[in-house]
Amino acid sequence: MSFELTILGSSAALPTAKRFPTAHLLHAGERFFLIDCGEGTQIRLRQYGINPSRIHHILISHLHGDHVFGLFGLLSTLGMMGRKVPLKLYGPKALEGFLSYYSKFFGPLPFELEFVISSENEDFVFENDNLSIRAIPLKHRTPAYGYLFREKKKLLNVRKEQIEAFGLGLEDLVKVKRGEDFVSKSGAIIPNSQLTLPPFHQRSYAYLSDTQFDPSLAAKVKGVDLLFHEATFSEKDKKLAAQTQHSTAAEAATLAKLAGVKKLLIGHFSSRYKEPLLLENEAKEVFDNTTGVNDGDIYSIPLERLSGE
Protein backbone atom coordinates (compact mmCIF):
# COMPACT_ATOMS: atom_id res chain seq x y z
CA MET A 1 0.00 0.00 0.00
CA SER A 2 1.73 3.11 -1.19
CA PHE A 3 1.53 6.52 0.40
CA GLU A 4 3.60 8.60 -1.94
CA LEU A 5 3.68 12.28 -2.78
CA THR A 6 4.98 13.51 -6.15
CA ILE A 7 5.72 17.21 -6.60
CA LEU A 8 4.44 18.24 -10.03
CA GLY A 9 5.01 21.97 -9.61
CA SER A 10 6.84 23.99 -6.98
CA SER A 11 6.86 27.62 -8.10
CA ALA A 12 4.76 30.45 -6.76
CA ALA A 13 2.73 32.61 -9.14
CA LEU A 14 5.49 33.00 -11.74
CA PRO A 15 6.83 29.72 -13.10
CA THR A 16 10.52 29.41 -13.93
CA ALA A 17 12.39 27.26 -16.44
CA LYS A 18 12.59 24.45 -13.87
CA ARG A 19 9.57 25.03 -11.66
CA PHE A 20 6.00 24.70 -12.87
CA PRO A 21 3.17 26.29 -10.85
CA THR A 22 1.74 24.36 -7.92
CA ALA A 23 0.48 20.80 -8.22
CA HIS A 24 1.00 17.77 -5.98
CA LEU A 25 -0.05 14.18 -6.54
CA LEU A 26 -0.72 11.86 -3.61
CA HIS A 27 -0.86 8.17 -4.39
CA ALA A 28 -2.61 6.69 -1.36
CA GLY A 29 -3.66 3.07 -1.49
CA GLU A 30 -4.91 2.49 -5.00
CA ARG A 31 -6.03 6.07 -5.54
CA PHE A 32 -4.42 9.13 -7.05
CA PHE A 33 -5.35 12.49 -5.56
CA LEU A 34 -4.30 15.58 -7.47
CA ILE A 35 -3.86 18.57 -5.18
CA ASP A 36 -4.03 21.86 -7.07
CA CYS A 37 -3.51 22.02 -10.80
CA GLY A 38 -1.27 24.84 -12.01
CA GLU A 39 -0.55 25.39 -15.69
CA GLY A 40 1.31 22.46 -17.20
CA THR A 41 0.18 19.86 -14.66
CA GLN A 42 -0.85 17.45 -17.43
CA ILE A 43 2.58 17.89 -19.02
CA ARG A 44 4.34 17.08 -15.74
CA LEU A 45 2.15 13.98 -15.39
CA ARG A 46 3.37 12.85 -18.82
CA GLN A 47 6.97 13.68 -18.00
CA TYR A 48 6.81 11.73 -14.76
CA GLY A 49 5.10 8.74 -16.38
CA ILE A 50 1.74 9.08 -14.62
CA ASN A 51 -1.37 8.31 -16.65
CA PRO A 52 -3.78 11.21 -16.02
CA SER A 53 -6.74 8.84 -16.39
CA ARG A 54 -5.81 7.27 -13.05
CA ILE A 55 -6.82 10.47 -11.26
CA HIS A 56 -10.37 10.41 -9.90
CA HIS A 57 -10.11 13.18 -7.31
CA ILE A 58 -8.82 16.73 -7.73
CA LEU A 59 -8.58 18.94 -4.64
CA ILE A 60 -8.22 22.66 -5.26
CA SER A 61 -6.96 24.97 -2.52
CA HIS A 62 -8.14 28.28 -3.98
CA LEU A 63 -9.00 30.08 -7.16
CA HIS A 64 -5.73 31.82 -7.94
CA GLY A 65 -4.40 31.15 -11.40
CA ASP A 66 -1.18 29.45 -10.37
CA HIS A 67 -3.26 26.74 -8.66
CA VAL A 68 -5.96 26.18 -11.31
CA PHE A 69 -4.79 27.21 -14.79
CA GLY A 70 -3.95 23.60 -15.62
CA LEU A 71 -7.52 22.40 -15.05
CA PHE A 72 -8.95 23.19 -18.49
CA GLY A 73 -6.12 21.37 -20.23
CA LEU A 74 -6.31 18.36 -17.94
CA LEU A 75 -10.11 18.05 -18.27
CA SER A 76 -9.85 18.38 -22.04
CA THR A 77 -7.18 15.67 -22.17
CA LEU A 78 -9.17 13.32 -19.95
CA GLY A 79 -12.11 13.76 -22.32
CA MET A 80 -9.99 13.04 -25.39
CA MET A 81 -8.57 9.96 -23.68
CA GLY A 82 -12.11 8.62 -23.56
CA ARG A 83 -12.95 9.08 -19.89
CA LYS A 84 -16.52 8.14 -19.07
CA VAL A 85 -16.40 7.84 -15.27
CA PRO A 86 -17.09 10.93 -13.15
CA LEU A 87 -14.32 13.11 -11.81
CA LYS A 88 -14.66 14.46 -8.28
CA LEU A 89 -13.52 18.02 -7.65
CA TYR A 90 -13.09 19.51 -4.18
CA GLY A 91 -12.59 23.18 -3.49
CA PRO A 92 -14.06 26.58 -2.72
CA LYS A 93 -17.51 27.40 -4.06
CA ALA A 94 -16.13 29.48 -6.96
CA LEU A 95 -14.52 26.36 -8.49
CA GLU A 96 -17.82 25.13 -9.90
CA GLY A 97 -18.50 28.47 -11.59
CA PHE A 98 -15.00 28.57 -13.04
CA LEU A 99 -15.33 25.12 -14.56
CA SER A 100 -18.86 25.71 -15.85
CA TYR A 101 -17.13 28.04 -18.25
CA TYR A 102 -15.25 25.18 -19.86
CA SER A 103 -18.28 23.74 -21.65
CA LYS A 104 -19.42 27.19 -22.74
CA PHE A 105 -16.32 27.63 -24.89
CA PHE A 106 -14.96 24.17 -25.48
CA GLY A 107 -18.07 22.00 -25.61
CA PRO A 108 -19.40 19.36 -23.23
CA LEU A 109 -17.06 16.91 -21.53
CA PRO A 110 -17.86 13.22 -22.02
CA PHE A 111 -17.77 12.61 -18.26
CA GLU A 112 -19.42 14.20 -15.25
CA LEU A 113 -17.81 16.62 -12.84
CA GLU A 114 -18.97 16.07 -9.27
CA PHE A 115 -18.29 18.93 -6.91
CA VAL A 116 -17.66 18.76 -3.19
CA ILE A 117 -17.52 22.25 -1.72
CA SER A 118 -14.90 22.74 0.98
CA SER A 119 -16.33 24.82 3.80
CA GLU A 120 -15.40 26.55 7.03
CA ASN A 121 -16.52 23.70 9.29
CA GLU A 122 -13.50 21.53 8.51
CA ASP A 123 -15.57 18.65 7.24
CA PHE A 124 -14.28 15.44 5.91
CA VAL A 125 -14.59 16.01 2.19
CA PHE A 126 -13.67 12.39 1.43
CA GLU A 127 -13.86 9.19 3.40
CA ASN A 128 -13.56 5.53 2.51
CA ASP A 129 -12.31 2.42 4.34
CA ASN A 130 -8.68 3.42 3.92
CA LEU A 131 -8.47 7.18 3.99
CA SER A 132 -10.12 10.37 5.13
CA ILE A 133 -9.54 13.88 3.83
CA ARG A 134 -10.37 16.93 5.86
CA ALA A 135 -10.56 20.48 4.51
CA ILE A 136 -8.72 23.04 6.63
CA PRO A 137 -9.61 26.73 6.15
CA LEU A 138 -6.55 28.89 5.45
CA LYS A 139 -6.01 32.63 5.68
CA HIS A 140 -5.39 33.98 2.21
CA ARG A 141 -6.70 36.79 -0.02
CA THR A 142 -9.47 34.56 -1.35
CA PRO A 143 -11.30 31.58 0.24
CA ALA A 144 -8.62 28.91 0.55
CA TYR A 145 -8.39 25.43 2.04
CA GLY A 146 -5.64 23.09 3.01
CA TYR A 147 -6.21 19.35 3.00
CA LEU A 148 -5.27 16.72 5.54
CA PHE A 149 -5.00 13.16 4.28
CA ARG A 150 -4.94 10.47 6.95
CA GLU A 151 -5.11 6.71 6.68
CA LYS A 152 -7.90 5.00 8.59
CA LYS A 153 -7.23 2.58 11.40
CA LYS A 154 -7.02 -0.83 9.79
CA LEU A 155 -8.28 -4.12 11.26
CA LEU A 156 -5.52 -5.87 13.17
CA ASN A 157 -3.70 -8.85 11.67
CA VAL A 158 -4.07 -11.92 13.89
CA ARG A 159 -0.92 -14.03 14.40
CA LYS A 160 -1.57 -17.27 12.56
CA GLU A 161 0.05 -19.47 15.16
CA GLN A 162 -2.24 -18.07 17.85
CA ILE A 163 -5.41 -18.91 15.95
CA GLU A 164 -4.62 -22.57 16.35
CA ALA A 165 -3.08 -22.29 19.80
CA PHE A 166 -6.20 -20.70 21.27
CA GLY A 167 -8.72 -22.29 18.92
CA LEU A 168 -10.10 -18.97 17.69
CA GLY A 169 -13.36 -19.27 15.72
CA LEU A 170 -14.60 -16.92 13.01
CA GLU A 171 -16.59 -14.77 15.43
CA ASP A 172 -13.61 -14.56 17.78
CA LEU A 173 -11.41 -13.47 14.90
CA VAL A 174 -13.73 -10.59 13.98
CA LYS A 175 -13.56 -9.33 17.56
CA VAL A 176 -9.81 -9.79 17.91
CA LYS A 177 -9.19 -7.98 14.60
CA ARG A 178 -11.16 -5.03 16.04
CA GLY A 179 -8.82 -4.97 19.06
CA GLU A 180 -10.75 -6.90 21.67
CA ASP A 181 -9.12 -9.37 24.06
CA PHE A 182 -10.07 -13.06 23.83
CA VAL A 183 -11.80 -14.90 26.64
CA SER A 184 -11.23 -18.65 26.42
CA LYS A 185 -13.82 -21.28 27.39
CA SER A 186 -11.96 -21.71 30.67
CA GLY A 187 -12.44 -17.99 31.37
CA ALA A 188 -8.79 -17.02 30.82
CA ILE A 189 -8.30 -13.55 29.30
CA ILE A 190 -5.75 -13.48 26.48
CA PRO A 191 -4.76 -9.85 25.85
CA ASN A 192 -5.20 -8.66 22.29
CA SER A 193 -1.56 -7.71 21.96
CA GLN A 194 -0.62 -11.36 22.46
CA LEU A 195 -2.88 -12.43 19.60
CA THR A 196 -2.19 -9.79 16.98
CA LEU A 197 0.67 -8.15 15.14
CA PRO A 198 1.30 -4.53 16.11
CA PRO A 199 -1.07 -2.22 14.17
CA PHE A 200 0.07 -0.23 11.19
CA HIS A 201 0.95 3.39 11.69
CA GLN A 202 -1.75 5.59 10.13
CA ARG A 203 0.14 7.63 7.58
CA SER A 204 -0.76 11.28 7.04
CA TYR A 205 -0.02 14.19 4.74
CA ALA A 206 -1.11 17.78 5.21
CA TYR A 207 -1.05 20.38 2.44
CA LEU A 208 -1.24 24.00 3.56
CA SER A 209 -1.00 26.43 0.63
CA ASP A 210 -1.54 29.34 0.16
CA THR A 211 -1.77 30.88 3.62
CA GLN A 212 -0.37 33.50 5.91
CA PHE A 213 1.27 32.16 9.05
CA ASP A 214 -1.52 30.94 11.32
CA PRO A 215 -0.44 29.20 14.54
CA SER A 216 -3.97 27.87 15.04
CA LEU A 217 -3.27 25.48 12.13
CA ALA A 218 -0.79 23.58 14.31
CA ALA A 219 -3.50 21.78 16.29
CA LYS A 220 -5.15 20.70 13.04
CA VAL A 221 -2.08 19.04 11.56
CA LYS A 222 -0.59 17.83 14.84
CA GLY A 223 2.01 15.11 14.42
CA VAL A 224 1.48 14.44 10.73
CA ASP A 225 4.16 12.44 8.92
CA LEU A 226 4.54 14.98 6.18
CA LEU A 227 3.52 18.62 6.18
CA PHE A 228 3.74 20.75 3.06
CA HIS A 229 3.58 24.41 4.01
CA GLU A 230 4.01 27.20 1.49
CA ALA A 231 7.13 29.31 1.95
CA THR A 232 6.80 32.01 -0.66
CA PHE A 233 9.18 34.52 0.94
CA SER A 234 12.47 34.89 2.75
CA GLU A 235 12.61 36.41 6.21
CA LYS A 236 13.89 39.68 4.77
CA ASP A 237 10.64 40.01 2.78
CA LYS A 238 8.44 39.34 5.81
CA LYS A 239 6.48 42.54 5.20
CA LEU A 240 5.64 41.45 1.68
CA ALA A 241 4.54 38.08 3.02
CA ALA A 242 2.13 39.76 5.42
CA GLN A 243 0.82 42.12 2.73
CA THR A 244 0.11 39.30 0.29
CA GLN A 245 -1.04 36.84 2.97
CA HIS A 246 1.75 34.42 2.29
CA SER A 247 4.31 32.84 4.65
CA THR A 248 8.05 33.05 5.05
CA ALA A 249 10.18 29.92 5.21
CA ALA A 250 10.79 30.50 8.93
CA GLU A 251 7.07 30.84 9.54
CA ALA A 252 6.41 27.55 7.75
CA ALA A 253 9.05 25.95 9.98
CA THR A 254 7.54 27.50 13.11
CA LEU A 255 4.20 25.93 12.23
CA ALA A 256 5.91 22.56 11.73
CA LYS A 257 7.58 22.89 15.13
CA LEU A 258 4.35 23.90 16.87
CA ALA A 259 2.55 20.97 15.27
CA GLY A 260 5.35 18.50 16.02
CA VAL A 261 5.25 17.07 12.52
CA LYS A 262 7.76 14.43 11.43
CA LYS A 263 8.93 16.14 8.26
CA LEU A 264 8.33 19.52 6.68
CA LEU A 265 8.29 20.20 2.96
CA ILE A 266 8.38 23.78 1.77
CA GLY A 267 7.72 25.14 -1.71
CA HIS A 268 5.70 27.73 -3.63
CA PHE A 269 8.92 29.73 -3.78
CA SER A 270 8.75 33.22 -5.22
CA SER A 271 10.72 33.42 -8.48
CA ARG A 272 12.63 36.40 -7.02
CA TYR A 273 14.92 33.96 -5.19
CA LYS A 274 17.33 32.54 -7.70
CA GLU A 275 18.51 29.98 -5.14
CA PRO A 276 15.66 28.60 -3.02
CA LEU A 277 18.27 26.83 -0.88
CA LEU A 278 18.27 30.15 1.00
CA LEU A 279 14.67 29.51 2.01
CA GLU A 280 15.41 25.92 3.00
CA ASN A 281 18.25 27.12 5.22
CA GLU A 282 16.07 29.75 6.89
CA ALA A 283 13.47 27.08 7.66
CA LYS A 284 16.05 24.60 8.94
CA GLU A 285 17.19 27.05 11.59
CA VAL A 286 13.73 26.67 13.13
CA PHE A 287 12.84 23.08 12.18
CA ASP A 288 15.68 20.85 11.12
CA ASN A 289 13.83 18.13 9.20
CA THR A 290 12.84 20.47 6.37
CA THR A 291 13.25 19.95 2.64
CA GLY A 292 12.70 22.53 -0.08
CA VAL A 293 10.89 20.69 -2.85
CA ASN A 294 11.67 20.57 -6.56
CA ASP A 295 9.47 19.47 -9.43
CA GLY A 296 9.72 15.71 -9.78
CA ASP A 297 10.57 15.01 -6.13
CA ILE A 298 8.93 11.93 -4.66
CA TYR A 299 8.33 11.57 -0.92
CA SER A 300 7.24 8.11 0.09
CA ILE A 301 6.09 7.12 3.57
CA PRO A 302 6.61 3.40 4.18
CA LEU A 303 3.87 1.25 5.66
CA GLU A 304 5.21 0.31 9.09
CA ARG A 305 3.86 -1.43 12.11
CA LEU A 306 3.94 0.49 15.33
CA SER A 307 6.35 -1.00 17.81
CA GLY A 308 6.18 -0.98 21.59
CA GLU A 309 2.41 -0.69 21.69
Next chain:
Amino acid sequence: MSFELTILGSSAALPTAKRFPTAHLLHAGERFFLIDCGEGTQIRLRQYGINPSRIHHILISHLHGDHVFGLFGLLSTLGMMGRKVPLKLYGPKALEGFLSYYSKFFGPLPFELEFVISSENEDFVFENDNLSIRAIPLKHRTPAYGYLFREKKKLLNVRKEQIEAFGLGLEDLVKVKRGEDFVSKSGAIIPNSQLTLPPFHQRSYAYLSDTQFDPSLAAKVKGVDLLFHEATFSEKDKKLAAQTQHSTAAEAATLAKLAGVKKLLIGHFSSRYKEPLLLENEAKEVFDNTTGVNDGDIYSIPLERLSGE
Protein backbone atom coordinates in the same frame (compact mmCIF):
# COMPACT_ATOMS: atom_id res chain seq x y z
CA MET B 1 17.06 42.76 -38.60
CA SER B 2 16.05 39.34 -37.44
CA PHE B 3 13.33 37.18 -38.94
CA GLU B 4 13.35 34.18 -36.69
CA LEU B 5 10.78 31.60 -35.72
CA THR B 6 10.98 29.71 -32.43
CA ILE B 7 8.82 26.64 -31.93
CA LEU B 8 7.43 26.77 -28.39
CA GLY B 9 5.06 23.83 -28.72
CA SER B 10 4.65 21.19 -31.42
CA SER B 11 2.08 18.67 -30.19
CA ALA B 12 -1.50 18.31 -31.29
CA ALA B 13 -4.30 18.24 -28.73
CA LEU B 14 -2.54 15.88 -26.31
CA PRO B 15 0.87 17.12 -25.15
CA THR B 16 3.66 14.61 -24.56
CA ALA B 17 6.67 14.64 -22.25
CA LYS B 18 8.67 16.47 -24.92
CA ARG B 19 6.06 18.34 -26.91
CA PHE B 20 3.94 21.15 -25.46
CA PRO B 21 0.73 22.18 -27.25
CA THR B 22 0.96 24.62 -30.13
CA ALA B 23 2.74 27.97 -29.85
CA HIS B 24 5.16 29.72 -32.21
CA LEU B 25 7.10 32.92 -31.68
CA LEU B 26 8.15 35.07 -34.63
CA HIS B 27 10.81 37.68 -33.97
CA ALA B 28 10.50 40.05 -36.91
CA GLY B 29 12.44 43.28 -36.78
CA GLU B 30 12.25 44.47 -33.22
CA ARG B 31 8.90 42.85 -32.54
CA PHE B 32 7.85 39.54 -31.05
CA PHE B 33 4.66 37.97 -32.37
CA LEU B 34 3.24 35.04 -30.45
CA ILE B 35 1.20 32.75 -32.66
CA ASP B 36 -1.18 30.57 -30.66
CA CYS B 37 -0.70 29.98 -26.97
CA GLY B 38 -1.16 26.39 -25.84
CA GLU B 39 -0.82 25.38 -22.20
CA GLY B 40 2.68 25.98 -20.89
CA THR B 41 3.65 28.64 -23.43
CA GLN B 42 4.90 30.96 -20.67
CA ILE B 43 7.02 28.11 -19.29
CA ARG B 44 8.57 27.47 -22.71
CA LEU B 45 9.33 31.20 -23.02
CA ARG B 46 11.21 30.98 -19.69
CA GLN B 47 13.00 27.81 -20.73
CA TYR B 48 14.11 29.35 -24.01
CA GLY B 49 15.23 32.60 -22.37
CA ILE B 50 12.58 34.87 -23.90
CA ASN B 51 11.16 37.60 -21.68
CA PRO B 52 7.36 37.40 -22.07
CA SER B 53 7.10 41.18 -21.58
CA ARG B 54 8.65 41.67 -25.02
CA ILE B 55 5.52 40.26 -26.63
CA HIS B 56 3.06 42.93 -27.77
CA HIS B 57 1.05 40.92 -30.30
CA ILE B 58 -0.65 37.55 -29.85
CA LEU B 59 -2.30 35.95 -32.87
CA ILE B 60 -4.74 33.14 -32.18
CA SER B 61 -5.76 30.73 -34.92
CA HIS B 62 -8.87 29.28 -33.29
CA LEU B 63 -10.56 28.59 -30.00
CA HIS B 64 -9.56 25.00 -29.40
CA GLY B 65 -7.95 24.38 -26.05
CA ASP B 66 -4.57 23.22 -27.34
CA HIS B 67 -4.13 26.64 -28.99
CA VAL B 68 -5.35 28.92 -26.18
CA PHE B 69 -5.09 27.26 -22.75
CA GLY B 70 -1.83 29.09 -22.09
CA LEU B 71 -3.42 32.53 -22.46
CA PHE B 72 -4.73 32.93 -18.92
CA GLY B 73 -1.37 32.06 -17.41
CA LEU B 74 0.55 34.31 -19.77
CA LEU B 75 -1.78 37.29 -19.20
CA SER B 76 -1.60 36.76 -15.46
CA THR B 77 2.20 36.66 -15.58
CA LEU B 78 2.42 39.79 -17.74
CA GLY B 79 0.25 41.57 -15.16
CA MET B 80 2.43 40.42 -12.25
CA MET B 81 5.53 41.53 -14.15
CA GLY B 82 4.09 45.04 -14.08
CA ARG B 83 2.94 45.44 -17.65
CA LYS B 84 1.13 48.71 -18.28
CA VAL B 85 1.19 48.93 -22.09
CA PRO B 86 -1.66 47.40 -24.08
CA LEU B 87 -1.47 43.92 -25.53
CA LYS B 88 -2.93 43.33 -28.97
CA LEU B 89 -4.80 40.11 -29.59
CA TYR B 90 -5.82 38.88 -33.01
CA GLY B 91 -8.21 36.03 -33.64
CA PRO B 92 -11.74 34.81 -34.21
CA LYS B 93 -14.58 36.71 -32.62
CA ALA B 94 -14.98 34.21 -29.76
CA LEU B 95 -11.51 35.13 -28.43
CA GLU B 96 -12.75 38.32 -26.83
CA GLY B 97 -15.55 36.50 -25.02
CA PHE B 98 -13.15 33.82 -23.79
CA LEU B 99 -10.75 36.38 -22.36
CA SER B 100 -13.49 38.51 -20.82
CA TYR B 101 -13.87 35.59 -18.47
CA TYR B 102 -10.39 36.13 -17.07
CA SER B 103 -11.27 39.27 -15.12
CA LYS B 104 -14.48 37.71 -13.86
CA PHE B 105 -12.57 35.09 -11.90
CA PHE B 106 -9.07 36.44 -11.51
CA GLY B 107 -9.58 40.19 -11.24
CA PRO B 108 -8.73 43.03 -13.62
CA LEU B 109 -5.47 43.05 -15.55
CA PRO B 110 -3.28 46.14 -15.11
CA PHE B 111 -3.02 46.59 -18.89
CA GLU B 112 -5.50 46.80 -21.71
CA LEU B 113 -6.35 44.05 -24.17
CA GLU B 114 -6.98 45.37 -27.66
CA PHE B 115 -8.75 42.99 -29.99
CA VAL B 116 -8.44 42.74 -33.74
CA ILE B 117 -10.99 40.30 -35.10
CA SER B 118 -9.75 38.13 -37.95
CA SER B 119 -12.44 37.83 -40.59
CA GLU B 120 -13.29 36.04 -43.81
CA ASN B 121 -12.12 38.87 -46.07
CA GLU B 122 -8.43 38.13 -45.57
CA ASP B 123 -7.63 41.57 -44.25
CA PHE B 124 -4.31 42.79 -43.11
CA VAL B 125 -4.69 42.53 -39.36
CA PHE B 126 -1.38 44.31 -38.78
CA GLU B 127 0.71 46.67 -40.82
CA ASN B 128 3.65 48.94 -40.07
CA ASP B 129 6.64 50.18 -42.07
CA ASN B 130 8.41 46.84 -41.86
CA LEU B 131 5.81 44.15 -41.83
CA SER B 132 2.28 43.20 -42.76
CA ILE B 133 0.19 40.35 -41.40
CA ARG B 134 -2.73 38.93 -43.28
CA ALA B 135 -5.37 36.60 -41.81
CA ILE B 136 -6.14 33.57 -43.98
CA PRO B 137 -9.41 31.70 -43.35
CA LEU B 138 -8.87 27.98 -42.77
CA LYS B 139 -11.25 25.03 -42.91
CA HIS B 140 -11.59 23.55 -39.45
CA ARG B 141 -14.37 22.54 -37.07
CA THR B 142 -14.55 26.05 -35.63
CA PRO B 143 -13.71 29.46 -37.18
CA ALA B 144 -9.95 29.33 -37.75
CA TYR B 145 -7.35 31.59 -39.36
CA GLY B 146 -3.84 31.19 -40.57
CA TYR B 147 -1.49 34.16 -40.63
CA LEU B 148 0.90 35.33 -43.31
CA PHE B 149 3.78 37.55 -42.18
CA ARG B 150 5.62 39.41 -44.93
CA GLU B 151 8.25 42.09 -44.75
CA LYS B 152 7.50 45.34 -46.54
CA LYS B 153 9.53 46.58 -49.46
CA LYS B 154 12.29 48.73 -48.02
CA LEU B 155 13.75 51.93 -49.53
CA LEU B 156 16.80 51.16 -51.65
CA ASN B 157 20.31 51.84 -50.38
CA VAL B 158 22.14 54.29 -52.66
CA ARG B 159 25.80 53.44 -53.41
CA LYS B 160 27.83 56.09 -51.64
CA GLU B 161 30.37 56.47 -54.41
CA GLN B 162 27.61 57.22 -56.91
CA ILE B 163 26.18 60.09 -54.86
CA GLU B 164 29.37 62.02 -55.39
CA ALA B 165 29.99 60.79 -58.92
CA PHE B 166 26.62 62.00 -60.17
CA GLY B 167 26.20 64.89 -57.74
CA LEU B 168 22.91 63.57 -56.30
CA GLY B 169 21.05 66.11 -54.17
CA LEU B 170 18.67 65.35 -51.31
CA GLU B 171 15.58 65.37 -53.52
CA ASP B 172 17.30 63.13 -56.06
CA LEU B 173 18.21 60.72 -53.29
CA VAL B 174 14.57 60.40 -52.14
CA LYS B 175 13.55 59.50 -55.68
CA VAL B 176 16.41 57.08 -56.25
CA LYS B 177 15.72 55.31 -52.95
CA ARG B 178 12.15 54.80 -54.17
CA GLY B 179 13.50 53.11 -57.28
CA GLU B 180 13.43 55.88 -59.85
CA ASP B 181 16.19 56.43 -62.41
CA PHE B 182 18.24 59.65 -62.23
CA VAL B 183 18.22 62.23 -64.98
CA SER B 184 21.35 64.35 -64.93
CA LYS B 185 21.44 68.06 -65.80
CA SER B 186 22.81 67.09 -69.21
CA GLY B 187 19.73 64.89 -69.75
CA ALA B 188 21.55 61.57 -69.38
CA ILE B 189 19.47 58.81 -67.81
CA ILE B 190 21.31 56.83 -65.16
CA PRO B 191 19.40 53.62 -64.48
CA ASN B 192 18.45 53.07 -60.86
CA SER B 193 20.28 49.75 -60.72
CA GLN B 194 23.54 51.56 -61.39
CA LEU B 195 22.95 53.88 -58.42
CA THR B 196 21.67 51.51 -55.77
CA LEU B 197 22.54 48.28 -54.06
CA PRO B 198 20.24 45.35 -54.92
CA PRO B 199 17.08 45.45 -52.78
CA PHE B 200 16.58 43.16 -49.82
CA HIS B 201 14.49 40.07 -50.25
CA GLN B 202 11.14 40.49 -48.44
CA ARG B 203 11.10 37.66 -45.98
CA SER B 204 7.84 35.81 -45.27
CA TYR B 205 6.37 33.22 -42.94
CA ALA B 206 2.96 31.58 -43.22
CA TYR B 207 1.29 29.68 -40.39
CA LEU B 208 -1.56 27.38 -41.36
CA SER B 209 -2.98 25.46 -38.41
CA ASP B 210 -5.44 23.86 -37.82
CA THR B 211 -6.95 23.06 -41.19
CA GLN B 212 -8.07 20.31 -43.50
CA PHE B 213 -6.19 20.12 -46.78
CA ASP B 214 -7.35 23.05 -48.90
CA PRO B 215 -5.55 23.53 -52.23
CA SER B 216 -7.01 27.04 -52.53
CA LEU B 217 -4.60 28.08 -49.75
CA ALA B 218 -1.66 27.62 -52.13
CA ALA B 219 -2.33 30.89 -53.98
CA LYS B 220 -2.43 32.74 -50.68
CA VAL B 221 0.96 31.58 -49.44
CA LYS B 222 2.64 31.40 -52.84
CA GLY B 223 6.42 31.36 -52.68
CA VAL B 224 6.82 32.11 -48.98
CA ASP B 225 10.21 31.46 -47.42
CA LEU B 226 8.79 29.36 -44.65
CA LEU B 227 5.44 27.64 -44.46
CA PHE B 228 4.23 25.93 -41.33
CA HIS B 229 1.39 23.58 -42.12
CA GLU B 230 -0.20 21.31 -39.57
CA ALA B 231 0.35 17.59 -40.16
CA THR B 232 -1.67 15.92 -37.45
CA PHE B 233 -2.01 12.54 -39.14
CA SER B 234 -0.16 9.93 -41.13
CA GLU B 235 -1.40 8.87 -44.55
CA LYS B 236 -2.82 5.67 -43.09
CA ASP B 237 -5.14 7.75 -40.90
CA LYS B 238 -6.36 9.91 -43.78
CA LYS B 239 -9.97 9.13 -42.95
CA LEU B 240 -9.50 10.40 -39.42
CA ALA B 241 -7.89 13.54 -40.78
CA ALA B 242 -10.92 14.20 -42.97
CA GLN B 243 -13.35 13.48 -40.14
CA THR B 244 -11.62 15.87 -37.75
CA GLN B 245 -10.77 18.46 -40.43
CA HIS B 246 -7.05 18.05 -39.99
CA SER B 247 -4.32 17.33 -42.55
CA THR B 248 -1.97 14.45 -43.19
CA ALA B 249 1.75 15.05 -43.59
CA ALA B 250 1.51 14.30 -47.32
CA GLU B 251 -1.31 16.81 -47.69
CA ALA B 252 0.76 19.48 -45.97
CA ALA B 253 3.57 18.72 -48.39
CA THR B 254 1.21 18.83 -51.36
CA LEU B 255 0.15 22.31 -50.32
CA ALA B 256 3.81 23.36 -50.03
CA LYS B 257 4.47 22.01 -53.52
CA LEU B 258 1.42 23.71 -55.01
CA ALA B 259 2.46 26.98 -53.38
CA GLY B 260 6.10 26.65 -54.38
CA VAL B 261 7.33 27.60 -50.93
CA LYS B 262 11.02 27.52 -50.10
CA LYS B 263 10.79 25.43 -46.97
CA LEU B 264 8.00 23.52 -45.26
CA LEU B 265 7.73 22.98 -41.52
CA ILE B 266 5.25 20.44 -40.23
CA GLY B 267 4.05 19.91 -36.67
CA HIS B 268 0.90 19.55 -34.56
CA PHE B 269 1.65 15.84 -34.55
CA SER B 270 -0.93 13.54 -32.99
CA SER B 271 0.51 11.88 -29.89
CA ARG B 272 -0.49 8.50 -31.36
CA TYR B 273 2.73 8.53 -33.42
CA LYS B 274 5.57 7.67 -31.12
CA GLU B 275 8.06 8.63 -33.82
CA PRO B 276 7.00 11.72 -35.79
CA LEU B 277 9.92 11.09 -38.15
CA LEU B 278 7.38 8.87 -39.91
CA LEU B 279 5.33 11.95 -40.71
CA GLU B 280 8.38 13.89 -41.86
CA ASN B 281 9.28 11.06 -44.21
CA GLU B 282 5.78 10.90 -45.65
CA ALA B 283 5.91 14.63 -46.34
CA LYS B 284 9.40 14.47 -47.86
CA GLU B 285 8.19 12.05 -50.49
CA VAL B 286 6.03 14.87 -51.81
CA PHE B 287 8.11 17.94 -50.91
CA ASP B 288 11.74 17.35 -50.09
CA ASN B 289 12.59 20.51 -48.16
CA THR B 290 10.41 19.57 -45.20
CA THR B 291 11.30 19.53 -41.52
CA GLY B 292 9.21 18.10 -38.72
CA VAL B 293 9.53 20.61 -35.90
CA ASN B 294 10.40 20.01 -32.25
CA ASP B 295 9.89 22.28 -29.27
CA GLY B 296 12.83 24.65 -29.05
CA ASP B 297 13.69 24.60 -32.75
CA ILE B 298 14.73 27.94 -34.23
CA TYR B 299 14.34 28.74 -37.93
CA SER B 300 16.07 31.94 -38.96
CA ILE B 301 15.79 33.54 -42.38
CA PRO B 302 18.81 35.71 -43.12
CA LEU B 303 18.43 39.23 -44.49
CA GLU B 304 19.82 38.98 -48.01
CA ARG B 305 20.00 41.25 -51.01
CA LEU B 306 18.44 39.95 -54.17
CA SER B 307 21.03 39.23 -56.78
CA GLY B 308 20.69 39.45 -60.54
CA GLU B 309 17.99 42.11 -60.39
